[in-house]
Amino acid sequence: MPVDDHLPRPEGDALLHGARQAGRGALKVFLGYASGVGKSFRMFDEGRRRHDRGQDVVVAAMQPDMDPEATEAARDLPVIPTRTVEGVPVLDVESVLARRPQICLVDGLAYDNPSGSRNRRRCEDVEELLAAGITVLTSINLAYIEEQQPFVRTVTGDAPDQAVPQGFVTRADEVVVVDAPPAADTPSRAQQLSLLRQRALLLTADVVDHQLEAYLRLHGVLPTWGTQERILVCMTPRANAAAMLASGRRNAERFHGELFAVYVRQANLTLPDRLALARNVRLARAAHARISILDAQDPIGSILEYARFHGVTQLFVGHNLRPTWRARLTGGLLDRLIEQAEGMDVRVFPH
Amino acid sequence: MRGRLKLFLGYAAGVGKTYQMLSEAQDLKKHGIDVVIGYFEPHGRAETIALTEGLDVVPRRVVEHQGSRFEEMDTDAIVQRRPQVAVADEFAHPNAPFSARPRRWEDVRVLLDAGIDVLTTMNVQHLESLNDQIWQTTNVRVRDTVPDWVLAQADEIVMVDLTPRALLNRLKRGVVYPPDRARAALQNVFREPTLVALRELAMRQTAHAAESREMPVDSGTGASAAPARDERLLILITPDPASAALIRRGRRVADYLQADCLAVFVSDTPDLRHLTPEERKNTERHLNFARGLHIDTRTLVGSDVARALVEFARTNKVTQMFVMREKKSGFHLVRRGLVQRIVSLAGDMEVTIVSDRSGQRPVR
Numbered sequence: 001m002p003v004d005d006h007l008p009r010p011e012g013d014a015l016l017h018g019a020r021q022a023g024r025g026a027l028k029v030f031l032g033y034a035s036g037v038g039k040s041f042r043m044f045d046e047g048r049r050r051h052d053r054g055q056d057v058v059v060a061a062m063q064p065d066m067d068p069e070a071t072e073a074a075r076d077l078p079v080i081p082t083r084t085v086e087g088v089p090v091l092d093v094e095s096v097l098a099r100r101p102q103i104c105l106v107d108g109l110a111y112d113n114p115s116g117s118r119n120r121r122r123c124e125d126v127e128e129l130l131a132a133g134i135t136v137l138t139s140i141n142l143a144y145i146e147e148q149q150p151f152v153r154t155v156t157g158d159a160p161d162q163a164v165p166q167g168f169v170t171r172a173d174e175v176v177v178v179d180a181p182p183a184a185d186t187p188s189r190a191q192q193l194s195l196l197r198q199r200a201l202l203l204t205a206d207v208v209d210h211q212l213e214a215y216l217r218l219h220g221v222l223p224t225w226g227t228q229e230r231i232l233v234c235m236t237p238r239a240n241a242a243a244m245l246a247s248g249r250r251n252a253e254r255f256h257g258e259l260f261a262v263y264v265r266q267a268n269l270t271l272p273d274r275l276a277l278a279r280n281v282r283l284a285r286a287a288h289a290r291i292s293i294l295d296a297q298d299p300i301g302s303i304l305e306y307a308r309f310h311g312v313t314q315l316f317v318g319h320n321l322r323p324t325w326r327a328r329l330t331g332g333l334l335d336r337l338i339e340q341a342e343g344m345d346v347r348v349f350p351h
Numbered sequence: 352m353r354g355r356l357k358l359f360l361g362y363a364a365g366v367g368k369t370y371q372m373l374s375e376a377q378d379l380k381k382h383g384i385d386v387v388i389g390y391f392e393p394h395g396r397a398e399t400i401a402l403t404e405g406l407d408v409v410p411r412r413v414v415e416h417q418g419s420r421f422e423e424m425d426t427d428a429i430v431q432r433r434p435q436v437a438v439a440d441e442f443a444h445p446n447a448p449f450s451a452r453p454r455r456w457e458d459v460r461v462l463l464d465a466g467i468d469v470l471t472t473m474n475v476q477h478l479e480s481l482n483d484q485i486w487q488t489t490n491v492r493v494r495d496t497v498p499d500w501v502l503a504q505a506d507e508i509v510m511v512d513l514t515p516r517a518l519l520n521r522l523k524r525g526v527v528y529p530p531d532r533a534r535a536a537l538q539n540v541f542r543e544p545t546l547v548a549l550r551e552l553a554m555r556q557t558a559h560a561a562e563s564r565e566m567p568v569d570s571g572t573g574a575s576a577a578p579a580r581d582e583r584l585l586i587l588i589t590p591d592p593a594s595a596a597l598i599r600r601g602r603r604v605a606d607y608l609q610a611d612c613l614a615v616f617v618s619d620t621p622d623l624r625h626l627t628p629e630e631r632k633n634t635e636r637h638l639n640f641a642r643g644l645h646i647d648t649r650t651l652v653g654s655d656v657a658r659a660l661v662e663f664a665r666t667n668k669v670t671q672m673f674v675m676r677e678k679k680s681g682f683h684l685v686r687r688g689l690v691q692r693i694v695s696l697a698g699d700m701e702v703t704i705v706s707d708r709s710g711q712r713p714v715r
Contacts, residue, residue, distance in 0.1 A: 028514070046517075174517075177554065179510040181357070198558040201510065205554035212547045227484070227551045247701075254607045256555065314703075319694055335691060338676060338704050345600070347671075347703040348694050 025135040026173040027126070029109075032141050033200035034193055039139040039178040040066060040107050044073035046137060047105045051077055058101035060091050060129075061122075063108050070107075077105070086114040091125040093118055096134070103135045110144035110162045123164045142200045145169060155195045170207045177204040202256050213311070229257030232312040233289065234303055236263065237273035239318030240351035241280035247349070248316055249287040257313075261289035262306055264299040300336050307344060315344050318351045354463040355506040358442060359472045360557055362549040363541065364394070365527030366513040368472040369440055373402035375470060376438050380406060389437040389462070389469075390424035390455070396526065407434070414447040421447030426458040429467065436468040443477035443495045456497050475553040478502065479644065480603035483596045488548045489540050499606060500645045503563060510557040515546035559607070582610035585669040586646065587660055587693075589616070590630035593675050593707045594637045600705050601673040602644045610670075614641045614648045615663055617656040657692035664700055671701040678707075 028046075032039035040063060051057040059079045066074070080096055082089035090113050096104055111122040119125050126136050143152045146163040153159045169175065177200055184190035209228050233248045235241045245261065252259040261284035263277060284291050294302040307315060319334055338346050357375075361368040369392065376386045388408045393400050409432055412425035423446050429437050439462065444455040452458055459469050476485045479496040486492050502508070513521075522533050522541055540546075586601040588594050598614065605612035616634055619625045623634060641648045653659035664672055677690055694702050 174514040176514055177510065177512045179512060179557065181507045181509055194561050194564070198561045201554045201558040201561070204512075205551050205558070208547055208551045208554065212544060212551065215544055215547075227488075227548050228555070251608070254609075256558065334694070338690065341676075341704075341706055343706055345703050345705050346676075347701055348697075349701055350697060350699050 023133050025130040025133050027130055027171075028135070028137045028174040028176065029169050029172045030137070030139040030176050030178055031169065031200055031204060032139065032178045033196040034143075035141060036067070036183070037178050037180040038067075038069070039141075041070040041073055042176065042178050043105060043107060043137050043139045044070050044077070047077055047103065048073050050103055056102040057105065058096065058099060058103070059105045059107075060096050061089065061106045061108060066107075074105075085117065088112075088114050090114070090117055091122060093125050093128055096129060097132055100132070101134060103137065104129055106136055106138040109138045109140045109168075110160070110164045112162050121164070123168050140164060140169065142196055142203070145203075148199065148203070151199060152196065155192050170203075170210070172207075175204050175207050177201055205256075228311075229255035229314065230260065230310060230312045231255075231257060231314045231316060232260040232262065232303075232307050232310070233284070233316045234263070234318070235261055235277070235280045235284065236318065237266075237269065237276040237280070238351065239280075240349060241318075242283055243351070244316045244318060244349050245280075245283050245287045245289065248289065251314070259287060259289040260292070260306075260310060260312065261287070262292045262294050262303060264294045264302060265296045267296070300333060300340065303337065304340055307341070312344055315341055315346045317346060317348055319348045352466055354466050354468040356459065356463055356504065357468070357470050357507040357509070358502070358505045359470070359509050359511050360553055361472065361474050361511045362476070362553040363474060363518060363546060364536075365518055365521055366511050368474075368511045369394075370396075370399050370402065371509070371511050372438060372440070372470045372472055373399065373406075376406060376436070377402060379436055384436055385434045386436045386438065387429065387432060387434040389426075389429045389439045390441070391438060392440045394527075395529070398526075406438075409437075414450065416448050423447055423450060424455060424458055426451070426461050429462060430465045433465075434467060436470065437462055439469050439471045442471040442473040443497050445495050454495070454497075456501055460501075473497065473502075475549060475556050478556065480599050480606070481552060481556075482599055484552070485549075488552075489545055491540065498644050499602065502560065505560070508557055508560040510553055512550070512554075515543050515550060518546060519543065563606075582608050582671060583667065583669045584608070584610045584612050584671050584673060585660070585664050585667070586612070586614040586641070586673045587617070587656075587675070588614050588634070588637045588641065588648070589675065590626065590633040590637075591675060592633060594633075595640060596707060597673060597675045597705050598637065598641050598644065598646065602646060604673075604703075612646045613667065613669065614638075614646045615651050615660060616649075617651045617653055617659045619652075619654050621650075621652050623650075657689055657696055660693060661696040661698075661700075665698070669700060671703060672697065673703050673705060676704050676706045 030039040030043045047057045047059070057077055059074060059077045061082050062074065062079070080092050080099060083092055088111065091106065106122070106126055109123055109126065113119060113121060119128065126138060129136050142148050143159055144163050145166050147166040149159040149163060179197065179201065184193050229252070231248045231252050233241070233244045248259050251257070263280070269277070281291060292306060294306060315337070317334065317337060334348065359368040359372045380386050386406060388403060388406050390411065391403060409425055409429050411422040414421040414423060424439060439455065439459050442456050442459065446453055446455065452461070459471060462469050475481065476493050477495060477497050479498045482493060482496055519541065521527050522536060525533060527533060528536060584601055584605045586598055588598065602612055616638060623631045626634065638648050638650070651659045651663055660672065672693065674690055674693060690704055
């Protein structure tokens with residue numbers, strides 16, 4: 001019997017649609033890591049299935065060079081063709097709004113409309129359809145997401161001119177990652193595709209993670225499931241923070257997780273201690289950690305509360321080996337921390 | 352030459368793993384490749400069954416055991432038939448009692464050794480190192496697990512993705528299970544937050560697999576052949592049943608850090624005679640479990656556990672020791688103060704204290 005069976009159980013749609021405003025259409029994005037992985041096919045295939053089940057599906061944009069499978073899947077679907085303005089295909093938003101289908105398919109999201117169009121970019125056209133209550137299925141390549149372009153450029157040496165803001169994709173109600181093994185003719189191309197593929201999977205995993213976190217918070221459940229590793233480095237003036245942060249950064253990267261760093265506010269710090277702490281905070285910032293300052297009333301309690309709230313899976317703490325009264329005191333704190341860190345690993349660093 | 356293994360990874364029944372695998376089999380056949388179905392689980396799904404049309408099937412082996420009838424993949428018959436590619440659904444499937452090999456993944460290895468390429472399917476739930484997390488997430492303890500090193504030998508892992516909402520719709524429409532079973536499933540594992548968490552795990556696992564594949568892999572052991580290992584991890588095994596979770600966690604962390612992984616049990620006597628029969632049984636099970644996960648495992652003799660552990664660690668250039676958290680009222684062999692002593696003796700080594708995750712509530 002589940003422990004928390006008394007929690008209100010969401011209806012099927014509740015999780016992904018909890019945040020969606022009433023009357024708004026749902027956005028579903030098919031994300032591919034390169035062209036030719038079959039995201040257009042997946043999108044049209046879903047359109048065809050929904051059409052066969054009696055839903056009102058309309059295609060509002062197709063790509064010029066569709067593969068035979070995708071063309072076949074789109075064959076029986078009604079189409080509102082794009083208008084060609086200055087050689088650019090533009091969604092016929094007016095006609096789609098007038099036609100009011102339940103579901104609209106837009107193959108290729110990253111187009112800039114010519115000047116003088118209703119909207120500057122195609123994703124703004126889509127926004128209008130969503131606002132009108134039309135559900136939109138659309139497809140996009142990783143290389144067309146603005147924030148991913150520096151990465152794509154590093155990997156492949158090139159990125160397209162046009163792009164969609166990442167937020168448009170990550171705020172979608174649903175993101176499907178269309179994963180197919182890289183078909184490459186050279187080892188270096190295979191390596192490139194593999195890196196793009198990992199990035200697409202991890203980006204989707206992050207979207208999913210945030211949706212789950214939002215849902216759990218909404219229902220008062222703390223995120224202790226550990227689908228993603230989250231590392232928290234506890235800094236004190238004396239701790240060997242440089243080593244802990246370096247290791248924390250490395251671990252976070254290997255696990256594709258998140259790095260946090262906290263220090264507990266202490267009164268009456270000596271000048272050297274204050275300087276050491278300031279240096280540690282600078283190091284934490286350089287390690288791209290999320291930094292917080294915690295209250296000192298109950299240091300162990302505040303660290304653990306912070307860790308639980310953020311779904312931390314690994315706590316990094318320093319341990320003083322010198323057998324002084326101060327060390328014995330910290331030793332006691334360490335024991336308490338270990339004892340109370342339910343559901344987390346505690347990694348003790350020498351210093 | 353050894354065959355290539357391609358695995359379609361999903362996060363629940365009904366996401367379309369078998370469908371995608373069979374689509375690929377049909378594709379291969381179209382290109383003139385000799386494909387056979389070695390094993391396929393239809394689950395009564397019409398669309399999937401339609402995809403087997405035209406594919407040669409190697410009949411299943413029928414096993415009678417204590418009045419029950421089992422049908423298993425006929426590995427020997429497939430090897431004799433010598434196709435280029437064999438479809439072997441459900442990689443984690445346990446074989447009927449008294450089969451030549453206890454698990455389907457072991458049968459698949461026989462096919463690969465015979466030079467046959469294999470297409471197979473698996474849900475992320477069955478991965479050994481995720482066992483505790485899956486338990487925490489779903490409240491289900493998965494018994495049929497596949498060790499991580501076996502998955503590391505797959506040449507390709509493809510994530511078969513379907514959004515939980517689409518999956519739930521399929522379930523409600525009766526595509527996945529018959530109505531009674533569908534209703535039960537909706538009450539249990541098929542709850543949306545659970546599915547979302549499992550889906551995320553599958554995505555991260557697939558990304559991790561792709562990343563590991565960029566490094567040269569020793570095909571014999573599945574271990575990364577990259578020499579640049581600056582970390583070594585040592586796990587302290589005890590008779591405490593929580594050792595299993597500690598071993599899984601240590602193995603997982605070592606894999607992600609590309610670190611070597613060792614484990615020791617420290618015994619008062621060389622033959623474990625001082626232990627109660629139950630403790631001895633547990634200890635032996637843990638040692639075997641660790642070996643099954645390709646962890647280099649030893650028994651040390653000594654009465655001072657902390658000192659023996661730390662000395663072994665130092666001699667073997669260990670950078671990080673993994674120990675279980677002591678329980679407030681627990682197993683007497685995890686002596687109170689042991690962790691404290693290990694930490695104080697550790698010197699420049701790191702010590703990771705792993706807490707038993709069993710007390711946590713599942714995601715629902």
